[in-house]
Amino acid sequence: MRDLGLTGKRVLVTGAAGGLGRAFAEGFANAGACVIASDLNAHGAQETAAIIAEAGQEAHSAKVDVTCAESCSALATTVQDRLGGVDILINNAAVYAGLERQAFEEIDESVWDKVMAVNVKGVWQMSRALTPLMRQAGSGAIINVASATVFSGSPQWMHYVASKGAVIAMTRSMARELGDVPIRTNVLAPGFTLTEASLNLIEDAENYGVTRGALKRAATAEDMVGGALYLASDLAGFVTGQTLVVDGGRQFI
Numbered sequence: 001m002r003d004l005g006l007t008g009k010r011v012l013v014t015g016a017a018g019g020l021g022r023a024f025a026e027g028f029a030n031a032g033a034c035v036i037a038s039d040l041n042a043h044g045a046q047e048t049a050a051i052i053a054e055a056g057q058e059a060h061s062a063k064v065d066v067t068c069a070e071s072c073s074a075l076a077t078t079v080q081d082r083l084g085g086v087d088i089l090i091n092n093a094a095v096y097a098g099l100e101r102q103a104f105e106e107i108d109e110s111v112w113d114k115v116m117a118v119n120v121k122g123v124w125q126m127s128r129a130l131t132p133l134m135r136q137a138g139s140g141a142i143i144n145v146a147s148a149t150v151f152s153g154s155p156q157w158m159h160y161v162a163s164k165g166a167v168i169a170m171t172r173s174m175a176r177e178l179g180d181v182p183i184r185t186n187v188l189a190p191g192f193t194l195t196e197a198s199l200n201l202i203e204d205a206e207n208y209g210v211t212r213g214a215l216k217r218a219a220t221a222e223d224m225v226g227g228a229l230y231l232a233s234d235l236a237g238f239v240t241g242q243t244l245v246v247d248g249g250r251q252f253i
């Protein structure tokens with residue numbers, strides 16, 4: 001098989017305290033990359049780095065609040081000082097766990113603002129903190145984690161759907177603005193995936209969606225890793241501004 005070209009690449013994953021973020025961190029470490037697991041939940045990020053280190057791979061952890069410009073630039077400085085730069089950014093942090101489903105007329109303004117601050121502004125803040133390092137290196141790849149829910153327009157979920165729609169739109173602008181470096185910027189859009197967060201959000205999560213997709217089983221966090229590895233790798237060297245839906249064939253876009 002062709003080498004993915006990820007050996008020794010420095011990968012920063014946000015929202016890496018558990019769930020998909022931890023799976024991305026472990027998946028990239030297994031592909032030979034050096035991982036920086038970051039999260040608002042510093043303890044969870046440390047745990048992720050420790051799991052990877054125990055498996056004999058290189059990993060670091062850092063606390064970050066993606067909604068805060070100072071926190072994002074402090075992380076960029078840490079990464080520059082510790083590792084000399086970054087090659088791949090996975091913007092995975094989001095308000096997802098604990099988000100209540102509500103009719104759009106009922107959504108509290110403070111909840112709306114929080115979802116937008118983390119899911120939309122956070123992607124912008126983190127990306128603009130790290131692109132100077134990628135520009136300096138002359139290349140980079142950014143993967144923004146959206147959601148396949150954008151294409152189904154899930155009801156009682158408008159704040160979340162809107163935020164992930166914005167992530168797809170922002171990715172296209174970023175791809176055009178960063179293409180000359182080149183920094184490739186793509187979206188991974190998972191369908192419903194079993195993580196601690198989703199298990200707590202949806203009743204009967206194990207069976208949710210099983211019959212609705214072309215592939216008749218529930219997705220695990222590990223199912224999302226291959227798509228991220230592909231988008232970050234040399235195999236996707238001419239792919240930018242795209243959205244890769246990984247949902248077992250529930251929606252075709």
Ligand SMILES: NC(=O)c1ccc[n+]([C@@H]2O[C@H](COP(=O)([O-])OP(=O)(O)OC[C@H]3O[C@@H](n4cnc5c(N)ncnc54)[C@H](O)[C@@H]3O)[C@@H](O)[C@H]2O)c1
Pocket residue numbers: 014015016017018019020021038039040041044064065066067092093094095096097118122145146147148189190191192193194195196197198
């Ligand atoms: N699980 C699913 O079914 C599913 C489906 C589609 C998309 N997604 C997306 O995948 C990603 C991960 O989902 P998950 O299931 O692992 O959920 P999760 O809630 O466990 O992961 C989100 C992580 O983001 C972190 N975070 C929240 N606010 C932050 C902030 N201000 N700064 C830094 N980190 C912050 C949380 O601490 C958490 O670790 C999210 O972007 C989610 O929207 C999940």
